[in-house]
Amino acid sequence: MSFQNPVFIPGPTNMPEVLRKAVDMPTLDHRSPLFGQILHPALAGVKKVLKSETATIFVFPSTGTGGWETALTNTLSAGDKVLAARNGMFSQRWIDMCQRHGLKVEIVETPWGAGLPADRYEEILTDDKGHEIKVVLATHNETATGVRSDIKAVRRALDAANHPAMLFVDGVSSIGSMDFRMDEWGVDIAVTGSQKGFMLPAGLAIVGFSPKAMAALETAKLPRTFFDVRDMAKGYANNAYPYTPAVGLLNGLKMASDMLLAEGLENVFARHHRIASGVRAAVDAWGLKLCAQSPDLYSDTVSAIRTPEGFNATSIVTRAADAYGVAFGVGLGEVAGKVFRIGHLGSLTDVMMLSGIATVEMVMVDLGLDIKLGSGVAAAQQVYRTSLPAAAKAAA
Numbered sequence: 001m002s003f004q005n006p007v008f009i010p011g012p013t014n015m016p017e018v019l020r021k022a023v024d025m026p027t028l029d030h031r032s033p034l035f036g037q038i039l040h041p042a043l044a045g046v047k048k049v050l051k052s053e054t055a056t057i058f059v060f061p062s063t064g065t066g067g068w069e070t071a072l073t074n075t076l077s078a079g080d081k082v083l084a085a086r087n088g089m090f091s092q093r094w095i096d097m098c099q100r101h102g103l104k105v106e107i108v109e110t111p112w113g114a115g116l117p118a119d120r121y122e123e124i125l126t127d128d129k130g131h132e133i134k135v136v137l138a139t140h141n142e143t144a145t146g147v148r149s150d151i152k153a154v155r156r157a158l159d160a161a162n163h164p165a166m167l168f169v170d171g172v173s174s175i176g177s178m179d180f181r182m183d184e185w186g187v188d189i190a191v192t193g194s195q196k197g198f199m200l201p202a203g204l205a206i207v208g209f210s211p212k213a214m215a216a217l218e219t220a221k222l223p224r225t226f227f228d229v230r231d232m233a234k235g236y237a238n239n240a241y242p243y244t245p246a247v248g249l250l251n252g253l254k255m256a257s258d259m260l261l262a263e264g265l266e267n268v269f270a271r272h273h274r275i276a277s278g279v280r281a282a283v284d285a286w287g288l289k290l291c292a293q294s295p296d297l298y299s300d301t302v303s304a305i306r307t308p309e310g311f312n313a314t315s316i317v318t319r320a321a322d323a324y325g326v327a328f329g330v331g332l333g334e335v336a337g338k339v340f341r342i343g344h345l346g347s348l349t350d351v352m353m354l355s356g357i358a359t360v361e362m363v364m365v366d367l368g369l370d371i372k373l374g375s376g377v378a379a380a381q382q383v384y385r386t387s388l389p390a391a392a393k394a395a396a
């Protein structure tokens, strides 16, 4: 077993040394002003990463899934209707959570590999004359299929239908890695976790509430205690939590936001796009296809790669771990055994990515697939050497 190798799973992601150190903190009194010096900059950093001027940020000791629960329970009441498409494992799990909370979910069945059906949303919202639908749920990046949907188009659908429903976006595998504009896209609640774009260990649910979502707190009747943002807001006002905060992780979150903002969000997105383009060039050179149906849907944080009919895609993941000590993602749900996933988000460089592509090649040859060693690496090398960021080009 080697901990030297980077992981290529779509979360948790590789941790930069500086963030690992930031998380490793001595005990401090979480009811002292010292804690406020960690908490408030962390919240302010997240707000910038979400590109919001107006959001209220809440951070819970939890994970992305707890962020969903925070969004739903603070804004809705049993029997309320929500609209959601099912196009992968994560959208499916969010739908399941809604149903367990007694919400009525209007589900738009969507092929795995397709994006969110904004046109269909517009029709449904236009037909909903009584405004029964309270929320539209949107998974920005379906981590199971490597599909990034167009959130701006979902907002346009709401506006075209002149519908007052709120828009909740799962940005767990997009925020901090791909363009996300909370205010501009009219997102009412944005949800993420600490272990993907923020490059930290798992342990934090991170949510941003728009003023409209904050107003919904007053009418929402779903039971909530741990995830009640009103208690959290009262705590924050006193530099504290309603319970014990994960101080080290919050310190890490402050540093992670600083790191992303210092690199520049647009540069972070460009880096992810470049690295992903190299992976896609490799997939093409191997003669394989992505699960995502068309280039406009290709995710810059994760690629789900289809393997030939009759081949068990999971064996690639198993072999890579056993033989080479490198982690890739298995297929989930409907595409289990049909795809394997390469995560390419977080703290990653071109050179790290080349090692992942080289590993997949060795594994596929080991398992008898008709792949030429070096073919994907060469394709990715060509992408990387011809798309260097401006600073690197100048130095050359």
Ligand SMILES: *Cc1c(COP(=O)(O)O)cnc(C)c1O
Pocket (backbone or CB within 6 Å): 011, 063, 064, 065, 066, 090, 139, 141, 142, 143, 170, 171, 172, 173, 193, 202
């Ligand atoms: C990882 C992920 C989640 C789940 O987050 P947890 O932190 O594991 O609870 C939800 N949605 C998407 C899109 C994800 O990628």
